[in-house]
Amino acid sequence: MENEKQFVARLLNEKTQNVAFQELVRLYQKPLYNHIRTIVLSHDDADDVLQNTFVKVFQYLKNFKGESKLFSWMYRIATNEAITFINAKAKRNGISGEALLEKQASNLEADAFFDGNEIQLKLQKAIHTLPEKQQLVFKMKYFEELKYEEISEILGTSVGALKASYHLAVKKIESFFEEN
Amino acid sequence: MKKLDLENSPKIQSGFKIPDNYFENFSVPLPKDEAKVIPFWKQAQYKLLTAAAVIAFVISIPMLNFYFNNQQEKLQNDIENYLVYNSAITTDELAEYQVDYKENVFDFSNINTEEIEEQLLENDFENYILN
Numbered sequence: 342m343e344n345e346k347q348f349v350a351r352l353l354n355e356k357t358q359n360v361a362f363q364e365l366v367r368l369y370q371k372p373l374y375n376h377i378r379t380i381v382l383s384h385d386d387a388d389d390v391l392q393n394t395f396v397k398v399f400q401y402l403k404n405f406k407g408e409s410k411l412f413s414w415m416y417r418i419a420t421n422e423a424i425t426f427i428n429a430k431a432k433r434n435g436i437s438g439e440a441l442l443e444k445q446a447s448n449l450e451a452d453a454f455f456d457g458n459e460i461q462l463k464l465q466k467a468i469h470t471l472p473e474k475q476q477l478v479f480k481m482k483y484f485e486e487l488k489y490e491e492i493s494e495i496l497g498t499s500v501g502a503l504k505a506s507y508h509l510a511v512k513k514i515e516s517f518f519e520e521n
Numbered sequence: 522m523k524k525l526d527l528e529n530s531p532k533i534q535s536g537f538k539i540p541d542n543y544f545e546n547f548s549v550p551l552p553k554d555e556a557k558v559i560p561f562w563k564q565a566q567y568k569l570l571t572a573a574a575v576i577a578f579v580i581s582i583p584m585l586n587f588y589f590n591n592q593q594e595k596l597q598n599d600i601e602n603y604l605v606y607n608s609a610i611t612t613d614e615l616a617e618y619q620v621d622y623k624e625n626v627f628d629f630s631n632i633n634t635e636e637i638e639e640q641l642l643e644n645d646f647e648n649y650i651l652n
Contacts, residue, residue, distance in 0.1 A: 359551055366549050374544070378537055388543075395549040449536075457536020464533050483527070484535050511527050518525040 345411050352402055366395055369412070372485075373419050379480040380423040382445045382465075384454040390426050394419040413494040420477070420495060442476070443469045467517035471510055478503055479510040 351361035373394060378387040397418050405414055424438070431441035446469035449455045449462055457465065468476055477496065481487045482503075489500045496503070527533075 370544055370547055454538040455536055456538050461536035515525050
Protein backbone atom coordinates (compact mmCIF):
# COMPACT_ATOMS: atom_id res chain seq x y z
CA MET A 342 0.00 0.00 0.00
CA GLU A 343 1.25 3.47 -0.83
CA ASN A 344 2.53 5.56 2.01
CA GLU A 345 0.93 8.73 3.29
CA LYS A 346 3.33 11.02 1.45
CA GLN A 347 2.45 9.46 -1.90
CA PHE A 348 -1.24 9.66 -1.05
CA VAL A 349 -0.95 13.37 -0.20
CA ALA A 350 0.98 13.91 -3.44
CA ARG A 351 -1.90 12.31 -5.36
CA LEU A 352 -4.34 14.59 -3.54
CA LEU A 353 -2.35 17.65 -4.58
CA ASN A 354 -1.90 16.62 -8.17
CA GLU A 355 -4.68 18.11 -10.32
CA LYS A 356 -4.83 15.00 -12.52
CA THR A 357 -5.25 12.55 -9.65
CA GLN A 358 -6.88 14.62 -6.90
CA ASN A 359 -10.47 13.79 -7.80
CA VAL A 360 -10.03 10.05 -7.38
CA ALA A 361 -7.67 10.45 -4.39
CA PHE A 362 -10.09 12.75 -2.59
CA GLN A 363 -13.00 10.32 -3.02
CA GLU A 364 -10.68 7.63 -1.63
CA LEU A 365 -9.88 9.86 1.34
CA VAL A 366 -13.58 10.40 2.01
CA ARG A 367 -14.26 6.67 1.83
CA LEU A 368 -11.36 5.88 4.18
CA TYR A 369 -12.08 8.45 6.86
CA GLN A 370 -15.83 9.13 6.74
CA LYS A 371 -16.74 6.58 9.42
CA PRO A 372 -14.14 7.44 12.10
CA LEU A 373 -14.59 11.16 11.49
CA TYR A 374 -18.38 10.87 11.59
CA ASN A 375 -18.23 8.98 14.90
CA HIS A 376 -15.85 11.55 16.31
CA ILE A 377 -18.03 14.47 15.24
CA ARG A 378 -21.26 12.76 16.32
CA THR A 379 -19.99 12.20 19.86
CA ILE A 380 -19.27 15.94 20.05
CA VAL A 381 -22.38 17.44 18.41
CA LEU A 382 -24.83 14.62 19.35
CA SER A 383 -27.38 15.14 16.55
CA HIS A 384 -27.04 13.23 13.28
CA ASP A 385 -28.04 16.20 11.10
CA ASP A 386 -25.44 18.42 12.75
CA ALA A 387 -22.83 15.67 12.43
CA ASP A 388 -23.64 15.38 8.72
CA ASP A 389 -23.15 19.14 8.21
CA VAL A 390 -19.92 19.19 10.18
CA LEU A 391 -18.56 16.13 8.33
CA GLN A 392 -19.18 17.84 4.97
CA ASN A 393 -17.48 21.03 6.20
CA THR A 394 -14.58 19.01 7.57
CA PHE A 395 -13.85 17.34 4.23
CA VAL A 396 -14.15 20.65 2.39
CA LYS A 397 -11.67 22.23 4.84
CA VAL A 398 -9.36 19.23 4.54
CA PHE A 399 -9.31 19.69 0.77
CA GLN A 400 -8.79 23.45 0.99
CA TYR A 401 -5.95 23.24 3.51
CA LEU A 402 -4.27 20.14 2.13
CA LYS A 403 -1.57 22.22 0.42
CA ASN A 404 -0.66 23.55 3.89
CA PHE A 405 -0.31 20.04 5.35
CA LYS A 406 3.37 19.83 6.31
CA GLY A 407 3.38 16.14 7.20
CA GLU A 408 4.62 16.94 10.72
CA SER A 409 1.71 15.00 12.16
CA LYS A 410 -0.18 12.04 10.70
CA LEU A 411 -2.87 12.81 8.12
CA PHE A 412 -5.33 11.09 10.44
CA SER A 413 -4.47 13.34 13.42
CA TRP A 414 -4.53 16.43 11.22
CA MET A 415 -8.01 15.57 9.91
CA TYR A 416 -9.26 14.79 13.42
CA ARG A 417 -7.99 18.18 14.53
CA ILE A 418 -9.91 19.91 11.74
CA ALA A 419 -13.03 17.86 12.55
CA THR A 420 -12.77 18.75 16.26
CA ASN A 421 -12.41 22.46 15.49
CA GLU A 422 -15.28 22.35 13.03
CA ALA A 423 -17.54 20.58 15.53
CA ILE A 424 -16.74 23.00 18.35
CA THR A 425 -17.17 26.02 16.05
CA PHE A 426 -20.51 24.61 14.88
CA ILE A 427 -21.75 24.09 18.45
CA ASN A 428 -20.63 27.54 19.57
CA ALA A 429 -22.30 29.21 16.58
CA LYS A 430 -25.52 27.30 17.24
CA ALA A 431 -25.36 28.16 20.95
CA LYS A 432 -24.79 31.84 20.14
CA ARG A 433 -27.91 31.87 17.97
CA ASN A 434 -29.80 30.53 21.00
CA GLY A 435 -28.17 33.00 23.36
CA ILE A 436 -26.51 30.32 25.52
CA SER A 437 -23.05 28.80 25.92
CA GLY A 438 -21.85 25.77 23.97
CA GLU A 439 -21.74 23.65 27.13
CA ALA A 440 -25.32 24.66 28.04
CA LEU A 441 -26.51 23.80 24.53
CA LEU A 442 -24.96 20.32 24.66
CA GLU A 443 -26.37 19.70 28.13
CA LYS A 444 -29.81 20.65 26.82
CA GLN A 445 -29.42 18.42 23.75
CA ALA A 446 -28.24 15.51 25.92
CA SER A 447 -31.28 15.79 28.17
CA ASN A 448 -33.52 15.69 25.07
CA LEU A 449 -31.83 12.69 23.47
CA GLU A 450 -34.85 10.45 24.16
CA ALA A 451 -36.75 12.45 21.55
CA ASP A 452 -34.01 12.04 18.94
CA ALA A 453 -34.99 9.59 16.18
CA PHE A 454 -31.35 8.59 15.77
CA PHE A 455 -30.75 7.70 19.40
CA ASP A 456 -31.80 4.30 20.63
CA GLY A 457 -29.84 4.08 23.86
CA ASN A 458 -31.22 2.46 27.01
CA GLU A 459 -31.55 4.11 30.39
CA ILE A 460 -27.88 3.65 31.29
CA GLN A 461 -26.68 5.00 27.93
CA LEU A 462 -28.94 8.01 28.27
CA LYS A 463 -27.72 8.63 31.79
CA LEU A 464 -24.12 8.37 30.64
CA GLN A 465 -24.74 10.99 27.94
CA LYS A 466 -26.34 13.29 30.51
CA ALA A 467 -23.45 12.75 32.91
CA ILE A 468 -20.84 13.49 30.21
CA HIS A 469 -22.54 16.74 29.34
CA THR A 470 -22.26 18.09 32.86
CA LEU A 471 -18.47 18.09 32.45
CA PRO A 472 -16.35 21.01 31.26
CA GLU A 473 -15.78 21.06 27.47
CA LYS A 474 -12.19 19.76 27.54
CA GLN A 475 -13.02 16.88 29.90
CA GLN A 476 -15.99 15.95 27.69
CA LEU A 477 -13.74 15.80 24.65
CA VAL A 478 -11.07 13.72 26.35
CA PHE A 479 -13.61 11.32 27.82
CA LYS A 480 -15.44 10.83 24.51
CA MET A 481 -12.23 10.27 22.57
CA LYS A 482 -10.82 7.84 25.10
CA TYR A 483 -13.95 5.97 26.15
CA PHE A 484 -16.13 5.82 23.00
CA GLU A 485 -13.53 6.15 20.24
CA GLU A 486 -10.82 4.23 22.13
CA LEU A 487 -8.05 6.49 20.88
CA LYS A 488 -4.64 6.25 22.52
CA TYR A 489 -3.48 9.08 24.75
CA GLU A 490 -0.66 9.81 22.30
CA GLU A 491 -3.17 10.18 19.45
CA ILE A 492 -5.45 12.43 21.53
CA SER A 493 -2.41 14.45 22.52
CA GLU A 494 -1.53 15.02 18.85
CA ILE A 495 -5.11 16.00 17.99
CA LEU A 496 -5.80 18.31 20.92
CA GLY A 497 -2.25 19.58 21.41
CA THR A 498 -2.32 18.67 25.12
CA SER A 499 0.30 16.68 27.01
CA VAL A 500 -0.35 13.01 27.73
CA GLY A 501 -0.07 13.67 31.49
CA ALA A 502 -2.73 16.39 31.36
CA LEU A 503 -4.99 14.12 29.28
CA LYS A 504 -4.67 11.27 31.79
CA ALA A 505 -5.53 13.63 34.64
CA SER A 506 -8.46 15.03 32.67
CA TYR A 507 -9.81 11.55 31.86
CA HIS A 508 -9.41 10.36 35.44
CA LEU A 509 -11.32 13.40 36.71
CA ALA A 510 -14.06 12.89 34.11
CA VAL A 511 -14.49 9.24 35.12
CA LYS A 512 -14.76 10.16 38.80
CA LYS A 513 -17.34 12.87 38.08
CA ILE A 514 -19.43 10.54 35.90
CA GLU A 515 -19.37 7.82 38.57
CA SER A 516 -20.45 10.39 41.16
CA PHE A 517 -23.26 11.54 38.83
CA PHE A 518 -24.51 7.94 38.62
CA GLU A 519 -24.39 7.62 42.41
CA GLU A 520 -26.27 10.85 42.99
CA ASN A 521 -28.91 10.33 40.31
CA MET B 522 -28.02 0.59 43.39
CA LYS B 523 -24.68 -0.93 42.43
CA LYS B 524 -21.87 1.60 42.12
CA LEU B 525 -20.77 2.30 38.54
CA ASP B 526 -17.18 1.38 37.76
CA LEU B 527 -16.48 2.71 34.26
CA GLU B 528 -12.95 1.32 34.07
CA ASN B 529 -13.79 -2.28 34.96
CA SER B 530 -17.40 -2.84 33.93
CA PRO B 531 -18.40 -3.69 30.33
CA LYS B 532 -18.28 -0.73 28.00
CA ILE B 533 -21.43 1.36 27.67
CA GLN B 534 -22.05 2.21 24.02
CA SER B 535 -22.97 5.73 22.94
CA GLY B 536 -26.48 4.73 21.81
CA PHE B 537 -26.30 6.73 18.58
CA LYS B 538 -27.97 5.39 15.44
CA ILE B 539 -26.90 6.16 11.90
CA PRO B 540 -29.46 6.28 9.05
CA ASP B 541 -29.35 3.28 6.73
CA ASN B 542 -26.90 3.58 3.83
CA TYR B 543 -25.69 6.90 5.15
CA PHE B 544 -22.03 6.21 4.38
CA GLU B 545 -22.80 4.62 1.00
CA ASN B 546 -24.64 7.78 -0.05
CA PHE B 547 -22.24 10.22 1.55
CA SER B 548 -20.22 12.26 -0.89
CA VAL B 549 -18.41 15.55 -0.85
CA PRO B 550 -18.38 17.62 -4.02
CA LEU B 551 -14.80 18.53 -4.76
CA PRO B 552 -14.40 22.27 -4.24
CA LYS B 553 -13.04 23.94 -7.36
CA ASP B 554 -10.48 26.73 -7.22
CA GLU B 555 -12.21 29.28 -9.37
CA ALA B 556 -10.07 32.02 -10.84
CA LYS B 557 -11.21 35.40 -9.56
CA VAL B 558 -12.59 37.60 -12.33
CA ILE B 559 -12.02 41.30 -11.73
CA PRO B 560 -14.45 43.48 -13.71
CA PHE B 561 -12.94 45.90 -16.21
CA TRP B 562 -14.17 49.03 -14.39
CA LYS B 563 -12.58 47.74 -11.19
CA GLN B 564 -9.28 47.11 -12.97
CA ALA B 565 -9.37 50.68 -14.35
CA GLN B 566 -10.19 51.93 -10.85
CA TYR B 567 -7.14 50.13 -9.42
CA LYS B 568 -4.91 51.60 -12.15
CA LEU B 569 -6.26 55.12 -11.57
CA LEU B 570 -5.78 54.84 -7.82
CA THR B 571 -2.20 53.61 -8.27
CA ALA B 572 -1.38 56.43 -10.72
CA ALA B 573 -2.91 59.02 -8.36
CA ALA B 574 -0.87 57.66 -5.45
CA VAL B 575 2.37 57.84 -7.49
CA ILE B 576 1.65 61.43 -8.66
CA ALA B 577 0.81 62.55 -5.12
CA PHE B 578 4.07 61.04 -3.89
CA VAL B 579 6.17 62.70 -6.61
CA ILE B 580 4.56 66.12 -5.99
CA SER B 581 5.04 65.84 -2.26
CA ILE B 582 8.86 65.41 -2.50
CA PRO B 583 9.80 69.08 -3.43
CA MET B 584 7.10 70.36 -1.09
CA LEU B 585 8.50 68.40 1.81
CA ASN B 586 12.01 69.46 0.89
CA PHE B 587 10.97 73.16 0.84
CA TYR B 588 9.18 72.76 4.16
CA PHE B 589 12.16 71.16 5.92
CA ASN B 590 14.61 73.74 4.52
CA ASN B 591 12.39 76.55 5.79
CA GLN B 592 12.22 74.89 9.15
CA GLN B 593 16.02 74.72 9.37
CA GLU B 594 16.41 78.37 8.33
CA LYS B 595 13.82 79.39 10.90
CA LEU B 596 15.65 77.48 13.59
CA GLN B 597 18.96 79.18 12.72
CA ASN B 598 17.29 82.59 12.87
CA ASP B 599 15.76 81.76 16.21
CA ILE B 600 19.15 80.80 17.63
CA GLU B 601 20.77 83.97 16.30
CA ASN B 602 17.98 86.12 17.70
CA TYR B 603 18.27 84.39 21.02
CA LEU B 604 22.00 85.02 21.18
CA VAL B 605 21.65 88.64 20.08
CA TYR B 606 18.64 89.75 22.08
CA ASN B 607 18.40 87.48 25.02
CA SER B 608 19.81 89.20 28.07
CA ALA B 609 18.57 86.70 30.57
CA ILE B 610 21.78 84.73 30.63
CA THR B 611 22.45 83.54 34.14
CA THR B 612 25.72 84.08 35.90
CA ASP B 613 26.27 80.35 35.93
CA GLU B 614 25.97 80.23 32.14
CA LEU B 615 28.34 83.15 31.89
CA ALA B 616 30.85 81.55 34.25
CA GLU B 617 30.64 78.34 32.25
CA TYR B 618 31.24 80.26 29.05
CA GLN B 619 34.24 82.02 30.60
CA VAL B 620 35.79 78.78 31.71
CA ASP B 621 35.41 77.42 28.19
CA TYR B 622 36.73 80.63 26.78
CA LYS B 623 39.84 80.56 28.97
CA GLU B 624 40.60 77.05 27.87
CA ASN B 625 40.52 78.10 24.27
CA VAL B 626 42.49 81.36 24.63
CA PHE B 627 46.15 81.16 23.75
CA ASP B 628 48.32 81.81 26.78
CA PHE B 629 51.08 84.28 25.72
CA SER B 630 52.91 83.98 29.04
CA ASN B 631 54.15 80.54 28.09
CA ILE B 632 55.78 81.59 24.83
CA ASN B 633 59.47 81.35 24.76
CA THR B 634 60.97 84.62 23.44
CA GLU B 635 63.70 82.75 21.60
CA GLU B 636 61.07 80.87 19.64
CA ILE B 637 59.40 84.18 18.66
CA GLU B 638 62.65 85.59 17.42
CA GLU B 639 63.34 82.42 15.49
CA GLN B 640 59.93 82.61 13.84
CA LEU B 641 60.41 86.26 12.95
CA LEU B 642 63.75 85.53 11.37
CA GLU B 643 62.47 82.58 9.39
CA ASN B 644 59.38 84.35 8.03
CA ASP B 645 59.15 87.64 6.35
CA PHE B 646 56.58 89.59 8.38
CA GLU B 647 57.77 92.97 7.22
CA ASN B 648 54.97 93.35 4.71
CA TYR B 649 52.34 92.66 7.32
CA ILE B 650 53.81 95.17 9.72
CA LEU B 651 54.21 97.88 7.11
CA ASN B 652 50.88 97.43 5.42
